Amino acid sequence: MLLYDNPLSGNCFKVRLLFSLLGIEYERREVDVFDRSDRPEILGGLNPGLRVPTLVLDDGRPLAESDAILVYFAEGTEYLPEDRYARAQVLQWMFFEQYNHEPNVAVLRFWAEAGIEGDPREVATKLAGGYRALEAMERHLEGREFFVGGSATVADLALYVYTHVAHEGGFEMGRFGAIEEWMGRIRALPGYVSITA
Amino acid sequence: MLLYDNPLSGNCFKVRLLFSLLGIEYERREVDVFDRSDRPEILGGLNPGLRVPTLVLDDGRPLAESDAILVYFAEGTEYLPEDRYARAQVLQWMFFEQYNHEPNVAVLRFWAEAGIEGDPREVATKLAGGYRALEAMERHLEGREFFVGGSATVADLALYVYTHVAHEGGFEMGRFGAIEEWMGRIRALPGYVSITA
Incomplete structure (x- = not known):
């Protein structure tokens, strides 16, 4: 492939x-x-x-x-549940990621990496939107190990990738304790590789 | 429910x-x-x-x-194929809709309906992004009846809803002949209702 x-x-x-x-x-x-x-x-x-x-x-x-x-x-692996409602929840978080998280968190990080100075109003809107997404994740993860069910699914992977580099886009991550612990669980998965690998 | x-x-x-x-x-x-x-x-x-x-x-x-x-x-109906690759294509078009289509086409329509005057640069960006999404749909539909396979799936429904009201957001739809014919096929589905029903 x-x-x-x-x-x-x-x-x-x-x-x-x-x-x-x-x-x-x-x-x-x-x-x-x-x-x-x-x-x-x-x-x-x-x-x-x-x-x-x-x-x-x-x-x-x-x-x-x-x-x-x-x-x-x-499909057919531990990373996608078989239960119909659990699968729908996985998709729900993946659509949340692409609509509420990525256009804010990923774009600000990309601008920082590319040296693009965004319009200040647009930067403020994306910071606010990104923090709303991170706060929703933090609330959901309080008392939970993973986003859906008791083990990592593709919803966790989808949400992890831009969250673990959100600080590069100017997000202050110190206040997100549950997210921090959850990111540790992702990094502990057997076979984990870093974004730079 | x-x-x-x-x-x-x-x-x-x-x-x-x-x-x-x-x-x-x-x-x-x-x-x-x-x-x-x-x-x-x-x-x-x-x-x-x-x-x-x-x-x-x-x-x-x-x-x-x-x-x-x-x-x-x-799931389990004619609107979601059983074949694994076809299902992935349905999801592909649904993510395309939420990332490339909705934030442009739906938002401009919402602003028009709500009487919100958007920042001119932002309006121009969303018009260009919306046309790119519509052009990708038009190219894909040339020679096809539906987005995935030979009958309507949830990918078609997802793409239909904001496309059929795109003109309300200022999009000139006259040039999209394949989209127009495809929209007719959606409206012909047994049980179709309008957005105002």
């Missing part, structure tokens, strides 16, 4: 992390996240969103959207 | 539409989409994102995020 990838992208790290946890082998091809002018050429036939990660399966079929890729490979 | 709902919200319409197609009965309770100050009180214990739709199942368990609700109820 071939993963169109970028080492800076948390969305790509989701896939690399699950593949490492499950011992799945694949090749990586780096796609630029700063100059995006070649994306229609590279990803046009594979991913309507022209984003990374984009995966090409062994038989040549493409699959896009980090969370759809996670669910596809987690 | 109880659906926390708003008649203006396409995300809520997704759920009402699927319930109508499947003949599922439920109650509706309207939540204000302009004054959101009472949301922590109403939705706080039910939905970390504090958004509508939020659903409370017959046994009292909550479920949130429109697309997670769709998948939960489509």
